[in-house]
Amino acid sequence: MYPLHLDVSGRRVLVAGGGPVAARRARDLADAGADVLVVAPALCEDLRDQLDRVTWEPREVEPADVADVWLVHTATGDPQADAAVAAAADALRIWCVRADDAQASAAWTPVVVRRDDVTVSLTTGADPRRAVALREALSRWLDSGAAPLRRRRSGPGRVTLVGGGPGEVDLLTLRGRRRLAEADVVVVDRLAPTAVLDDLDPEVEVVDVGKTPDHHPVPQEEINRIVVGHALAGRRVVRLKGGDPYVLGRGGEEVLACRAAGVQVEVVPGVTSAFAVPAAAGIPVTHRGLSRSVTVVSGHDEVDADALARIEGTLVFLMGVTMLPRISADLVRAGKPASTPVAVVENGWRATQRTTRGTLADIAGLAAARGVRSPAVIVVGAVAGMEEVTEGVPVAYRPHS
Ligand SMILES: C[S@@+](CC[C@H](N)C(=O)[O-])C[C@H]1O[C@@H](n2cnc3c(N)ncnc32)[C@H](O)[C@@H]1O
Known part of the structure; x- marks a missing residue:
C-alpha cells in the first residue's frame, strides 16, 4: 500500500450509490472541495441534505460514467454494479475505492483524525474497528495537551x-x-x-x-x-x-x-468563575422556584444600586471584596431586604476555597472578621442561602486537591 493525500479541489469525483456510505464519501469529498457527481436512482436523507453541494444524476450508474473523472467511489449496494464500474475505471487507469469488497478494491479510504492543519490518516488492513479504536486514542492524545503540536517551520502568527x-x-x-x-x-x-x-x-x-x-x-x-x-x-x-x-x-x-x-x-x-465558583460552594446561580435569572456585575467600579435592587434574580459580583461594605449597604438603601442571603466564595476550585455566608445586613462585618480576600465571588439572592433552606441540595462540586 502506498499512502497518499490527494488535492481534489475542483476535480470531478464520481460517487456511485445513494445510501449512507455514499453520503459519507460525498460529504468528505465536498468538504475537500471536490466537484462531486452522485449517480443513483434514489438518495438517502443524508445525501438529499447535500444537494446544494453535489450534482445528482437520478439513474443507475453505468461504466461510461467514469470517463472524465479523477477518482471513483462505488457504494451502490450491488456488488455486480460496483464491479462493473471498478473494471471500467481500471481500464482507464482511474483509481476506484470499492465499498462492497475491500479485497478487490484498488484504493482504500483511511480513518482520519483532523485537528486544524494536522491530519492523521490510518489504515489497519481488513479490521476497520481497530482503526476506529486507534482514532479515538489518537484524538484523546491530540487533545490532551501532551502532543507536540508546535510548528517547527515559521508561518503566520x-x-x-x-x-x-x-x-x-x-x-x-x-x-x-x-x-x-x-x-x-x-x-x-x-x-x-x-x-x-x-x-x-x-x-x-x-x-x-x-x-x-x-x-x-x-x-x-x-x-x-x-x-x-x-x-x-x-x-x-x-x-x-x-x-x-x-x-x-x-x-x-x-x-x-x-x-x-x-x-x-x-x-x-x-x-467563568461567575458561575463555577458559586457551584464549587454548592450554590447554583439559578434554581427553580428561587431564581430565574443571574446578573454578573463588576464590583470594581461604582455600582448602580437602584437598578440592581430592582432585579429579582441572583446578583453575582466579581472583583467586589474591597467594595463589599459599600455594595451591601447601598443595595439595602435602594430597597433590597436586609435579610437577603449573601455568600462570599474565596479561591474557588482551589485547596484554599472558603465560603462565608450571611445576609446583606451582616456580610460586610462577617467578611472583615474572617479576613476575606480577593479572589472571591459574591452571590446575592435566595440561592446564596440554599444550604440552609434545602437540606442536602445541591451537592457541592469539590476541587480535586
Ligand atoms: C478580572 S475578573 C476576571 C473574571 C474572569 N474573566 C471569569 O470569567 O471568571 C477577576 C475576578 O474573578 C473572580 N475570580 C476569578 N477566579 C476566581 C476563583 N478561582 N475564585 C474566586 N473568584 C474568582 C474574582 O471576583 C476576581 O476578582
Whole structure:
C-alpha cells in the first residue's frame, strides 16, 4: 500500500450509490472541495441534505460514467454494479475505492483524525474497528495537551485568547489545551490555571502579566502590545486568562487590538468563575422556584444600586471584596431586604476555597472578621442561602486537591 493525500479541489469525483456510505464519501469529498457527481436512482436523507453541494444524476450508474473523472467511489449496494464500474475505471487507469469488497478494491479510504492543519490518516488492513479504536486514542492524545503540536517551520502568527476556567487545569477546554500545545508564546494572567504551564515545551516563552488587586504591574495597553508584537513576528500566541475571556476579562479589547493590527485572532471560551465558583460552594446561580435569572456585575467600579435592587434574580459580583461594605449597604438603601442571603466564595476550585455566608445586613462585618480576600465571588439572592433552606441540595462540586 502506498499512502497518499490527494488535492481534489475542483476535480470531478464520481460517487456511485445513494445510501449512507455514499453520503459519507460525498460529504468528505465536498468538504475537500471536490466537484462531486452522485449517480443513483434514489438518495438517502443524508445525501438529499447535500444537494446544494453535489450534482445528482437520478439513474443507475453505468461504466461510461467514469470517463472524465479523477477518482471513483462505488457504494451502490450491488456488488455486480460496483464491479462493473471498478473494471471500467481500471481500464482507464482511474483509481476506484470499492465499498462492497475491500479485497478487490484498488484504493482504500483511511480513518482520519483532523485537528486544524494536522491530519492523521490510518489504515489497519481488513479490521476497520481497530482503526476506529486507534482514532479515538489518537484524538484523546491530540487533545490532551501532551502532543507536540508546535510548528517547527515559521508561518503566520496568530493570537488565541484562551479562557482558562476558575483554576483547576481539568476545567480548561480541550481546545484550550490544544492551543497551548501549539503555542510559541503564552501570555498569562494571575488567575489563570498556571499549573498547565508545567506541561509546556521548555522552548515556549511564558510572559507573566498577572495583576493583583491594587497592583497592576502590566497595563492593558502594554499587554495588547506584547500580544500583537509576538504575533506580528510570526509566533503563535496564547493569551491565557482566568475564567472566560469575555466575562469581565477585557478580552474584547485584546481582540480589537489584534484586529486593528491585522493579526488573526480567535477566542476559546472558558468556564467563568461567575458561575463555577458559586457551584464549587454548592450554590447554583439559578434554581427553580428561587431564581430565574443571574446578573454578573463588576464590583470594581461604582455600582448602580437602584437598578440592581430592582432585579429579582441572583446578583453575582466579581472583583467586589474591597467594595463589599459599600455594595451591601447601598443595595439595602435602594430597597433590597436586609435579610437577603449573601455568600462570599474565596479561591474557588482551589485547596484554599472558603465560603462565608450571611445576609446583606451582616456580610460586610462577617467578611472583615474572617479576613476575606480577593479572589472571591459574591452571590446575592435566595440561592446564596440554599444550604440552609434545602437540606442536602445541591451537592457541592469539590476541587480535586
Ligand atoms: C478580572 S475578573 C476576571 C473574571 C474572569 N474573566 C471569569 O470569567 O471568571 C477577576 C475576578 O474573578 C473572580 N475570580 C476569578 N477566579 C476566581 C476563583 N478561582 N475564585 C474566586 N473568584 C474568582 C474574582 O471576583 C476576581 O476578582
